[in-house]
Amino acid sequence: MLLLLGPAVSPGHGGCSEVDSMTEAVAGDGFLLGCISCKRREEVSAWCTVDWHFKPQGGEEFRQIFHYDHPSADVLHAHFSDRLTWRGTQSTDIQVGAIYIHNVTFNDTGTYRCTFHRTLELEPPQYVMVEKEVELTVVSEPNRELTAVISEIMMYVLIVLLQLWLIVVLVYCYKKISTEHEAREARRALKAQNELLESKDNCDGVQLE
Numbered sequence: 455m456l457l458l459l460g461p462a463v464s465p466g467h468g469g470c471s472e473v474d475s476m477t478e479a480v481a482g483d484g485f486l487l488g489c490i491s492c493k494r495r496e497e498v499s500a501w502c503t504v505d506w507h508f509k510p511q512g513g514e515e516f517r518q519i520f521h522y523d524h525p526s527a528d529v530l531h532a533h534f535s536d537r538l539t540w541r542g543t544q545s546t547d548i549q550v551g552a553i554y555i556h557n558v559t560f561n562d563t564g565t566y567r568c569t570f571h572r573t574l575e576l577e578p579p580q581y582v583m584v585e586k587e588v589e590l591t592v593v594s595e596p597n598r599e600l601t602a603v604i605s606e607i608m609m610y611v612l613i614v615l616l617q618l619w620l621i622v623v624l625v626y627c628y629k630k631i632s633t634e635h636e637a638r639e640a641r642r643a644l645k646a647q648n649e650l651l652e653s654k655d656n657c658d659g660v661q662l663e
Contacts, residue, residue, distance in 0.1 A: 470490070470492035470493070470549055471490070471492070472490045472491065472492055473488065473490060474488070475487055475488030475489060475552075475588045476488065477588060477589055477590055477591060478590075478591050478592075478593060478596070478597065479555070479558045479562065479590060479591070479592050479593070480558065480592070480593060480594070480595065480596050481558055481559060481560055481592050481593070481594055482557065482558065483557075483558055484554060484555060484556050484557070484558065485554070485555045485558050485562075485590075486541060486552055486553075486554050486555075487506070487552060487553050487554070487555060487566055487568070487588055487590070488552050488588070489504075489506075489542075489550070489551040489552055489553075489568035489586050489588070490549060490550050490551070490552075491548075491549060491551065491570040491572070491584040491586070492549055493547075493549060493572070493574075494582075498574050498575060498576060499547060499574075499575045500546075500547050500572050500573060500574045500575060501546045501547070501572070501573045501575070502546065502547060502548040502549075502570055502571060502572040502573070503521070503522060503523045503548075503570075503571045504520075504521070504522045504542065504548055504551035504568060504569065504570055504571075505518060505520065505521050505522075505568070505569045505571070506518070506519050506520035506521075506538075506551075506553055506566060506567070506568050506569075507519065507566070507567045507568075507569070508531070508533075508534075508564060508565070508566050508567075509564050509565045509567075510561065510563070510564040511563045511564045513564065516565075516567055517531060518530050518531070519531040519533070519534050519538065520534070520538050520540075520553055522540050522542065522548070522551070524543075524544070524545055524546045524548070525544075527539075527540040533561065534555070536556075537555055537556045537557060538553050538554070538555060538556075539553065539554040539556065540552075540553060540554075541553060541554045548570065548572075551568050551570060553568075558592055559592065560592050562590065562592055563590060563591055563592045564589075564590060565587055565588070565589055565590070566587065566588045566590055567585060567586070567587045567588075568585070568586050568588075569583065569584070569585045570582070570583065570584040570585075571583055572584070
C-alpha cells in the first residue's frame with residue numbers, strides 16, 4: 455500500500471531496485487527479511503523510519519516487533535528478543551528496510567509487514583508511507599527448486615549420452631582397425647602367394663643338362 459500526502463512526486467532515475475523478499479526459511483538457520491522502497495525522486499533528501507509488524511500463522515492481528523530510527527534499532531516483542539538485526543540502509547535516508555532473523559523457529563511462520571514512514575525534504579515537506587508484506591514459511595529442510603532438479607537430471611542424461619557415444623566411437627574405431635588389419639594381412643598373403651607362383655614358374659623354365 456502506498457499513501458502520498460501532498461503533491462504527486464515524479465518518478466526518478468537511479469540504481470534502486472525493489473526486489474521481493476525470499477519467502478522460505480529453514481528452522482535453526484538465519485533468514486533475511488527483505489523490504490525495499492525506492493524513493494520517487496532520489497535527488498531529494500528524505501528522513502525515514504521503518505517499522506516491522508508480525509502476524510503469526512492463524513493469527514488475526516499484527517503486532518509490532520521492530521522499529522528503526524537511525525541510528526537506533528529496537529526489538530519490541532519478546533518472541534524476537536535478541537534475534538532481530540537491522541540489515542537495511544545505515545542512514546536517515548532509508549530505502550532498504552531489511553531485517554535479519556537469527557535462529558529461525560517454526561513459530562516464526564506467518565505474515566511480516568514492513569512500513570516506511572518517509573518525509574521528503576521539499577517545500578512544503580511531503581509525507582510518504584509505503585507498506586509491504588512477506589509471507590514466510592519455515593521448513594525443516596530446504597526445498598529443492600524444480601529448475602535445479604531438472605538441471606541435475608539433464609546433467610546425468612548428458613553424461614550417459616556422452617558415455618554411449620564414446621562406446622559407439624570406440625566400437626567403430628575397433629571394427630575399422632580390425633578390418634584394415636585383415637585387409638592388410640590378406641594383401642600380404644596374396645603377395646606371398648604371387649611370389650611363390652612366380653618362383654615356381656621360374657623353376658619350370660630351367661632345363662636340366
